[in-house]
Amino acid sequence: MRVSGAKAVVEALRDEKIEVIFGIPGGSTIPFYDALYECAEKGDLRHILARHEQCAAHMADGYARAKGMPGVCTATSGPGATNLVTGIAVAHMDSSPVVAITGQVPRTMIGKDAFQEADIVGIVTPITKYAFQITNASEIPDTMRAAFMLANTNRKGPVLVDIPKDVFYEEVDYMEAEKVRIGGYVVKSGEPHPYSIKRALGLVLESERPLIVAGGGVIASNASAELVRLAELMPAPVATTLMGKGAIPEVHPLSLGMIGMHGKGEANMAAEEADLLIAVGMRFNDRTVGRMEKFGENARIIHIDIDPAEIGKNLGVDVPIVADARKALGTLADRLLEVGIRKKENEWSKRIAELKEKYREFYNSDESKGALSPKRIMKILRSSIPERSIVTTGVGQNQMWAALHFQVLEPRTFITSGGLGAMGFGFPASLGAKVACPDRPVFNIDGDGSFLMTEQDLATAVVERIPTVTLVLDNRVLGMVRQWQCMFCDKRYSETDLGAVPDFAKLAEAYGAEGIRVENYGDLESAIRRSVGAEVPVVIDVPVSRDEKVLPMVPPGKTLREVVWFG
Amino acid sequence: MAEDEMRIISALVEDRPGVLFKVASLIRRRGFNIATITVGGTEKEKVSRITITMKGNAAIVEQLVKQLSKIPDVIKISELEPEASAFRELALVKVSAAEPAKRSDILNYISIFRARVIDASKDSLVIEVVGQPRKIQAFLDLMKGFGIIEMAKTGIVALSRGAKSASAAD
């Protein structure tokens, strides 16, 4: 089939079974959008017109995480491409398969500082799995196949394909690409090595106080069933990182909730007291482990990760297993069944129950410092929306309150910017998730500061009819920074007061969305219940005191034992 | 192996645009401290060899190797044991050699070190010396006494000893 380069890109997207693409056109991508025009007419490749390229990238990311398939975004050369950068960095830090297609100035102008030229390949190289620049239309089929292959295999991540404008016009014989090869890149089977499994099994059998710490890799590899099976067999309690939330239903008796700086008391104490840590699909981030060299000091550590470079990067471990989380956990459970199961009622499960009991009251108490209690907001949200709803978050206190007090019941239903912590992620990610899963209600738990970074895409949500619900935890401050200033800077609140603007309900209404201001728990609950099936986007403005804190907290550089409970 | 011993990392990479940039960018981003880096052709078309030397302990070198092997263009990468590999560096050094007495001393050292004069003028010599870094350093130390005007080093290239080939392995 003889087609233009632009059509070849569209064909390649079809071959990858891509249904949606998020973006904004511009000079360099006019020919690409011309090819998309026919798709729009046929209705087979939906384009969602964002209002900011950063949002297009976050939408693609939210789509990818909710659906477990690559998300695609596109931008024009220069400013369009640079606007994608934050979104690409988020996807990179959280290993999310996002493919970005950017226009570039025509080949003859590259390097001449032409109008809207930016070296986007140079800019994103450190924050992508790969960045291609196409130099000839004949490269399109193979390059596109390679881009999706790289993004969506092994440890997933973003890939950028930069296409000069004149390449879009060049004619090419389009044939669906065969398998492509890039250097030494091998798509791994992910099978664990029998020897590492044997050694791991030895440690499991010897252990008396095991703890599984599950990270985002468990969700990326769809390993939840295997995780729960292994946990129940051992039995071992399960703590999750922020990215691992949803790997085990948080109502499961073995679930301890999130571990780390803002982790739950029982999860952090369990990590301190365990004699075996099975760390799976996580990377010993400083926010997760507290003081690095003290983490797991008295425990043996099994580290399961698909990326060999994660082994020993932050922490030395006893048994590394370079494997797909699902396969490794499944194999470990199988072996354990073969050798026989341990008795259920042991000292350790008693101790875990005791820890949970000890902290129960703290987590149940709903007192607030004026306005509504964040804890109770999360509980009301949980009990008012269907179990299968998806939740996204902003960054800051709102994110940590969600992580601590909103119980996630299924994998891929809690979507947050974990590694980069990018304010502004939550709202566009909610739109991407809703597009991926139209039959699931999608709620974005946001901060007022975070929401203001990307709220202009309410326009996208209204025009494209993507009805997600945003709860703005409206404390009128950059709350998390203010909390640090309160705790560590002697209450010198430098530049964290946002002032009493805007009126979020009116803001929503200005876009044609629904805006609701609530003043009490009853209003909140009915507003949430009403918006579950809403046909337009909804923004619920929820007042929260600026003096609320995320507690408990492990101060930076401290061990997980050195928790601060009050502040 | 001691902490400060030189370590050699040898990578075969696809000769695509930007591959050196990717390698260099990764080294910078992750804060690895390298001593030399060289790039050049191999027996295969479209495959280049990048040779990196650095000082550091085994864990750091292992991390660098693992991180570099995540770059898809990298076909194969490994650490070369200095004892089990042949490695060479080339230096060009311009020395002032106006006085005849000095000149003959320099020529003496040149023959001891199996170096070569590749350009000569009334007042100076350009000398090429090839060898292991230690030998080159010893030669340069001697030349300092005569006055080095300019000097350039290539960085190290290396191959493993014996009949094995890194690229034949796959």
Ligand SMILES: Cc1ncc(C[n+]2csc(CCOP(=O)(O)OP(=O)(O)O)c2C)c(N)n1
């Ligand atoms: C893009 C970006 N800029 C700055 C920060 C630093 N930062 C972390 S939390 C925070 C405050 C967030 O405020 P808000 O969204 O209102 O959430 P709150 O903590 O008040 O719930 C800031 C500024 C960040 N994480 N991301």
Ligand SMILES: [Mg+2]
């Ligand atoms: Mg706020």
